[in-house]
Amino acid sequence: MKHRLGLAVTAAVLALVLPTASAVADPRDDKSKVDDRVKELQQEFEGLDEDLARVIAERDEAQEKLPDAEAESKAADDALAEAIEKDQDMAARLTSAENAQKDLKSSIKSGTEEIDKHKTSAARIGRQAYQNSGITSDLAMLLQMADGTSADGGIGRVDSAVRSQQRTIDKLSEQRALNKNNEERLSGVTEKISDLKDEAAEAVVAKEAAQVDAKKKADSLNDLISAKDDAEKTISDNKATTEKQLADEKAEQDRLAKKVREWEKEQEKKGNFTFGDGVLANPAKGYPITSPFGYRIHPITGAKKLHSGTDFGVPCGTPIHAAGDGVVVGAGWTGGYGNRVVVSHGKIKGDSIASTYNHNTKVKVHAGQKVKKGDVISISGTTGASTGCHLHFEIMKNGGYVNPMPYIS
Numbered sequence: 001m002k003h004r005l006g007l008a009v010t011a012a013v014l015a016l017v018l019p020t021a022s023a024v025a026d027p028r029d030d031k032s033k034v035d036d037r038v039k040e041l042q043q044e045f046e047g048l049d050e051d052l053a054r055v056i057a058e059r060d061e062a063q064e065k066l067p068d069a070e071a072e073s074k075a076a077d078d079a080l081a082e083a084i085e086k087d088q089d090m091a092a093r094l095t096s097a098e099n100a101q102k103d104l105k106s107s108i109k110s111g112t113e114e115i116d117k118h119k120t121s122a123a124r125i126g127r128q129a130y131q132n133s134g135i136t137s138d139l140a141m142l143l144q145m146a147d148g149t150s151a152d153g154g155i156g157r158v159d160s161a162v163r164s165q166q167r168t169i170d171k172l173s174e175q176r177a178l179n180k181n182n183e184e185r186l187s188g189v190t191e192k193i194s195d196l197k198d199e200a201a202e203a204v205v206a207k208e209a210a211q212v213d214a215k216k217k218a219d220s221l222n223d224l225i226s227a228k229d230d231a232e233k234t235i236s237d238n239k240a241t242t243e244k245q246l247a248d249e250k251a252e253q254d255r256l257a258k259k260v261r262e263w264e265k266e267q268e269k270k271g272n273f274t275f276g277d278g279v280l281a282n283p284a285k286g287y288p289i290t291s292p293f294g295y296r297i298h299p300i301t302g303a304k305k306l307h308s309g310t311d312f313g314v315p316c317g318t319p320i321h322a323a324g325d326g327v328v329v330g331a332g333w334t335g336g337y338g339n340r341v342v343v344s345h346g347k348i349k350g351d352s353i354a355s356t357y358n359h360n361t362k363v364k365v366h367a368g369q370k371v372k373k374g375d376v377i378s379i380s381g382t383t384g385a386s387t388g389c390h391l392h393f394e395i396m397k398n399g400g401y402v403n404p405m406p407y408i409s
Helices: 002-017 027-044 050-131 137-147 151-237 239-270
Strands: 289-291 294-297 304-307 310-312 319-321 326-333 339-348 351-360 376-379 391-397 400-402
Touching: 027 050, 027 289, 050 151, 151 239, 239 326, 239 339, 239 351, 239 400, 326 351, 326 376, 339 376, 351 376
Parallel strands: none
Antiparallel strands: 289 310, 294 304, 310 391, 319 376, 326 339, 339 351, 351 391, 391 400
16 A cells, blocks of 8 residues: 555656646747747838748747746756755655664664573573472572571571562563563564655655756756847847848838929929829728738837838739829839839828839839729739738828828728
């Protein structure tokens, strides 16, 4: 029963210090999470290199896991320290019990020798008593001595001899009682040693398991720290290049915005600003928004960057429709925007409004051409600083980029 209990305790200890198979994270889950984050980053930051996006995603994943890994490593270290203390305590208790067992065995051996000595003396007294009809030869001799002397002196010597014999018998009884007590104590200590050995074995198993778990948790933590540090170095190494790339993109945005403003001013001077009915439609109706308009912190430079339009997840080769009536300001290649179409819609509520359609595979219109709402003006693609098929749609209000959704929702 005790052996089965020991196994149960050992199993419980192992269950505490060793993770179960179901609790171990599947590396495929981590990869899928990183892959999803890479897509998000590339949608949020057009032109972001996939390898860099992966480095950023892996850095963020490591950063996210660090607190839990640090806590798990500390818990494993604490469990190991507790297991070592338990192992040392069990070893000390076992040593103490074994020393007590050794002392008891020595005491029993000495007591047995003493009993044998007293038994020899007692046996001699018994034989003499039998041979002298119940009176020992010593006693008979003493009685004879008593007969030949004064009564007081003889009786005194007899009394002394009797007391001596009685002491021998009492010592024999006492030693037997002491040995019996020591043997009972020895039996208890022996049983205790057996139990302590079982517990000590369990403590060793727990300590070894805790050592394995502590090393595993420490290695996992160190791997995360290394991955984070390596990723941050790669990001840092690419900071200058990325800043230049972003500066070039901003310059390109400003140049295109200036071109639209100048064109609109020229048209306004000519009195040609009466295009359309002022109501715009979604150029990619039915397709999901994959990245909204707005500012976000760039993961490499740490600076705020404007995502100047709304991205729609349209597959490559999808016809793109004009959001409203207007005149094509420009159509063709424009660097980071790829094949770009810009349509001016004239005045809407007193403001000059233009729409842009970017990263197209093909353009279907030319500068100066008039278009109607819903006309196919391009075919979607992933040209320029794009990392996947989509439509980057912008609204320019008085030559500046604004959120397109209020105009087309």
